[in-house]
Amino acid sequence: MTSYIHGYVPEEQERLVEQAGVLGSLIYPRIDFIGCKQILEIGSGVGAQTQVLLDLFPEMRITCVDAESKQLEKAQVNLDSFKDRLSFECQDARNLQLNEKFDGAFICWVLEHIPEPIQVLRSLKSHLLPGSKIWLTEVYNSSFYFYPELSGLRNYYEKYNQFQRSLGGDPDVGLKLGNLLQEASFIDINLFPGGFHLSQHDPNTLKQITTYWKGLMKSGAASMLEAQLIKEEEVRLMEQDLDTIFEDRNAVFYYRFVQASATV
Numbered sequence: 165m166t167s168y169i170h171g172y173v174p175e176e177q178e179r180l181v182e183q184a185g186v187l188g189s190l191i192y193p194r195i196d197f198i199g200c201k202q203i204l205e206i207g208s209g210v211g212a213q214t215q216v217l218l219d220l221f222p223e224m225r226i227t228c229v230d231a232e233s234k235q236l237e238k239a240q241v242n243l244d245s246f247k248d249r250l251s252f253e254c255q256d257a258r259n260l261q262l263n264e265k266f267d268g269a270f271i272c273w274v275l276e277h278i279p280e281p282i283q284v285l286r287s288l289k290s291h292l293l294p295g296s297k298i299w300l301t302e303v304y305n306s307s308f309y310f311y312p313e314l315s316g317l318r319n320y321y322e323k324y325n326q327f328q329r330s331l332g333g334d335p336d337v338g339l340k341l342g343n344l345l346q347e348a349s350f351i352d353i354n355l356f357p358g359g360f361h362l363s364q365h366d367p368n369t370l371k372q373i374t375t376y377w378k379g380l381m382k383s384g385a386a387s388m389l390e391a392q393l394i395k396e397e398e399v400r401l402m403e404q405d406l407d408t409i410f411e412d413r414n415a416v417f418y419y420r421f422v423q424a425s426a427t428v
């Protein structure tokens with residue numbers, strides 16, 4: 165597969181599990197697979213979202229697809245207690261080759277990494293039964309606003325997004341989900357804004373999310389350093405600025421992602 169900004173080191177695999185916990189209350193209230201027997205999860209990573217889905221929908225089986233075998237190996241360990249309800253396929257989601265048809269699909273934090281995400285939706289649709297429900301959750305990185313304005317965080321964030329684009333990804337793909345689903349001939353398309361608007365009115369969540377954000381940003385550091393896009397000092401300044409935001413009495417931390425649902 166093409167280069168991937170977060171990499172596949174064990175720290176990143178742990179981060180995905182933590183991320184699913186930190187953001188779960190924002191992602192899952194709407195997700196509805198009631199009545200589904202067998203869904204496809206595209207870009208399932210180490211199974212962090214898979215576990216939440218298996219808990220929420222105890223009758224459902226999931227086929228996990230990821231392009232990276234290291235992720236699937238870790239997912240099998242993480243999800244061992246659910247193994248009777250799981251299958252794993254190491255495939256590029258743009259060209260799925262599966263023998264079964266499914267009655268639902270789930271994609272979370274994946275399309276941002278894939279050049280031509282429309283190919284994923286088309287390939288996926290050909291493996292879904294009529295009436296299947298699909299749920300997507302994807303980033304909208306241009307929505308990020310923070311106060312106070314801090315040059316270390318601004319600089320790092322711009323380079324992070326630029327790097328994502330240089331790898332063929334799209335850090336604003338969430339905004340485009342409606343058009344992509346339409347182009348792939350899904351019907352009943354709905355878009356929902358998600359995210360956080362934090363300030364000192366809720367210091368605990370502000371602390372939790374700025375800490376989470378530090379980990380998210382840092383997960384791109386190794387590949388950005390290797391690409392000589394940043395220096396170690398810029399990583400340190402980004403982390404320092406995220407601490408400064410939390411400490412500022414006028415702190416604001418605002419970010420949107422986009423959820424979409426559609427039917428086949």
Ligand SMILES: C[S@@+](CC[C@H](N)C(=O)[O-])C[C@H]1O[C@@H](n2cnc3c(N)ncnc32)[C@H](O)[C@@H]1O
Binds near residue numbers: 180206210271
């Ligand atoms: C940020 S992780 C998200 C994992 C999981 N959805 C979660 O939320 O924990 C993105 C995953 O997409 C996978 N991926 C990237 N490009 C892919 C492709 N073309 N086909 C299938 N999986 C892909 C990566 O290997 C990685 O595991």
